[in-house]
Amino acid sequence: xxxxxxxxxxxxxxxxxxxxxxxxxxxxxxNLFVTRALDGIAGSAGIQTADxxxxxxxxxxxxxxxxxxxxxxxxxxxxxxxxxxxDRLEAAGWLTRSPDPVDRRRVVVSxxxxxxxxxxxxxxxxxxWEDGLGLDEERRSAMTEMADHxxxxxxxxxxxxxxxxxxxxx
Amino acid sequence: xxxxxxxxxxxxxxxxxxxxxxxxxxxxxxNLFVTRALDGIAGSAGIQTADxxxxxxxxxxxxxxxxxxxxxxxxxxxxxxxxxxxDRLEAAGWLTRSPDPVDRRRVVVSxxxxxxxxxxxxxxxxxxWEDGLGLDEERRSAMTEMADHxxxxxxxxxxxxxxxxxxxxx
DNA sequence: CATATCTCAGGACAACTGATATCC
DNA sequence: CGGATATCAGTTGTCCTGAGATAT
Numbered sequence: 001x002x003x004x005x006x007x008x009x010x011x012x013x014x015x016x017x018x019x020x021x022x023x024x025x026x027x028x029x030x031n032l033f034v035t036r037a038l039d040g041i042a043g044s045a046g047i048q049t050a051d052x053x054x055x056x057x058x059x060x061x062x063x064x065x066x067x068x069x070x071x072x073x074x075x076x077x078x079x080x081x082x083x084x085x086x087d088r089l090e091a092a093g094w095l096t097r098s099p100d101p102v103d104r105r106r107v108v109v110s111x112x113x114x115x116x117x118x119x120x121x122x123x124x125x126x127x128x129w130e131d132g133l134g135l136d137e138e139r140r141s142a143m144t145e146m147a148d149h150x151x152x153x154x155x156x157x158x159x160x161x162x163x164x165x166x167x168x169x170x
Numbered sequence: 171x172x173x174x175x176x177x178x179x180x181x182x183x184x185x186x187x188x189x190x191x192x193x194x195x196x197x198x199x200x201n202l203f204v205t206r207a208l209d210g211i212a213g214s215a216g217i218q219t220a221d222x223x224x225x226x227x228x229x230x231x232x233x234x235x236x237x238x239x240x241x242x243x244x245x246x247x248x249x250x251x252x253x254x255x256x257d258r259l260e261a262a263g264w265l266t267r268s269p270d271p272v273d274r275r276r277v278v279v280s281x282x283x284x285x286x287x288x289x290x291x292x293x294x295x296x297x298x299w300e301d302g303l304g305l306d307e308e309r310r311s312a313m314t315e316m317a318d319h320x321x322x323x324x325x326x327x328x329x330x331x332x333x334x335x336x337x338x339x340x
Numbered sequence: 341c342a343t344a345t346c347t348c349a350g351g352a353c354a355a356c357t358g359a360t361a362t363c364c
Numbered sequence: 365c366g367g368a369t370a371t372c373a374g375t376t377g378t379c380c381t382g383a384g385a386t387a388t
Contacts, residue, residue, distance in 0.1 A: 021230065023310065024204050024296050026317040028223065031201035033324040034194050036246055050354080053198065060191065068370065076206055081355040083371055105363045105369040126194050133323045139316060140193065146313040147196040153303045154203035220378085238346065251379045253347055275345040275387045344388075349381105356376075364368075 023150075041125045047118060051089055055119040058095065058111045065110040067100075094118060193320075211295045217288060221259055225289040228265065228281045235280040237270075264288060 035049065042052045057074055058066055072082050086109060089095045094115030100106035111119075135143075205219065212222045227244055228234055238252050247255075256279060259265045264285030270276035281289075305313075 022293075022297050022300050023313060023317070024208065024300055025226065026314065026321065027197070027200050027204045028208075029321060030197050030317060030324070032246060033321070033328070034197045036328075038194065038198075048354095056195065069368090076202060078356055079370065080357070080372080084354075087371095103364070103369090107370065123192075127192050130192050130194055133320075133327065135320065135323060139319060142312065143193060143316040143320065144196065146309060146316060147193070147200060149309060150303075150305065150313065151196065151199060151203070153305060154200070157303065158203070158206075239344090248380055249346065250348080250381070254378075257347095273345085273388075277346065342388100345386085347383105347385080349383085351382105352378105352380080354376105354378095357374090358372105359374105360370105360372080362369085362371100364366105 037129050038122075038126065041129065042122050045118060045122050045125070047092075047094075047122065051085060051094075052119060052122050054085055054089060055094055055111065055115055056123065058109065059116060059119050059123075063110075064116065065108055067106055068109060071109070089115070207299050208296065211299065212292050215288060215292050215295070217262075217264075217292065221255060221264075222289060222292050224255055224259060225264055225281065225285055226293065228279065229286060229289050229293075233280075234286065235278055237276055238279060241279070259285070 038049050038052070042049045045052075047055075053075065054071060057071060058064055068079060068082050068086060071077075072079050075082075077085075086095070086097065090097055093112060095112055096110050097107050098110065100108050208219050208222070212219045215222075217225075224241060224245065227241060228236055238249060238256060241247075242249050242252050245252075256265070256267065260267055263282060265282055266280050268278050268280065270278050
């Protein structure tokens with residue numbers, strides 16, 4: 001994490017260009033920066049990034065509740081792994097598990113007051129960080145619209161090929 | 171990973187909306203889809219996603235070579251972890267390590283012919299996948315321009331605050 | 341000598357796989 | 365009974381931390 005002093009690296013190690021790189025490379029790179037910021041912010045708030053994302057998904061579900069399997073589908077994780085994550089979040093008091101009265105195989109996962117509070121706090125900090133970037137409003141809304149359009153395409157696509165949604169198809 | 175048959179989940183577990191969600195949430199979600207596709211494609215080619223990304227960065231470096239530390243900065247990883255990754259990639263014959271004649275503390279990491287070949291192959295497949303999404307050309311170029319603009323902002327930002335570039339400050 | 345770069349060994353942790361219990 | 369849901373146990377694997385080696 002040093003880059004201030006000492007002998008500068010030779011020029012050929014300095015820059016990298018994304019000339020022919022496609023959208024995919026750019027999205028990955030964007031995600032890298034975003035993830036760094038999120039790690040810092042979530043860390044300060046005392047929650048892991050991956051856990052915050054689960055709470056964030058939950059926050060945007062109708063009624064602020066969902067089921068483990070549904071969360072797995074959205075986030076591309078296994079049910080076994082999700083159980084562990086939910087254990088952590090439940091132990092922290094950020095969500096509760098309760099049996100679904102309608103279908104008792106199911107477990108309903110609900111965001112608690114404190115869970116809502118922390119994910120909202122992290123989200124607000126993230127918004128502040130985003131605002132501080134100096135992105136003009138025009139581009140911001142254009143970018144949002146593009147992203148939503150792309151997301152729609154992705155969702156259509158994974159609805160069409162559910163089997164390789166997770167890249168596990170033969 | 172089931173969503174085709176069986177009793178549908180109740181409505182309240184079905185949809186999630188990103189109403190007030192900012193760019194960050196969208197980028198994370200985009201990355202999720204992209205990562206799924208990449209996992210599938212890279213997996214078929216016999217390389218891990220994380221490893222492919224290292225090769226991809228290398229491919230876009232002038233001269234197709236860089237140093238471990240530089241890669242760590244770009245990808246936000248520790249040098250120790252990078253050593254292990256480079257061990258893997260070197261063992262696979264995708265890159266070579268050689269001492270820097272100018273500064274012999276340094277190691278120069280160079281993409282091999284085979285390394286260039288595999289990362290190019292994966293990249294082409296990714297392009298094909300991207301083309302298959304049905305994104306019209308106008309939006310595609312707009313999206314690209316937006317992404318590049320955002321990336322510039324991010325880079326300025328991390329140049330301004332190098333200490334918390336990795337979220338490890340204080 | 342203090343700093344920079346890389347490597348190595350040890351440890352931590354999250355996530356997956358497969359099997360089990362419960363329920364439709 | 366077959367399919368679905370969630371959990372548990374065991375394992376894997378990657379990454380990080382901190383110490384050490386070599387060079388400046």
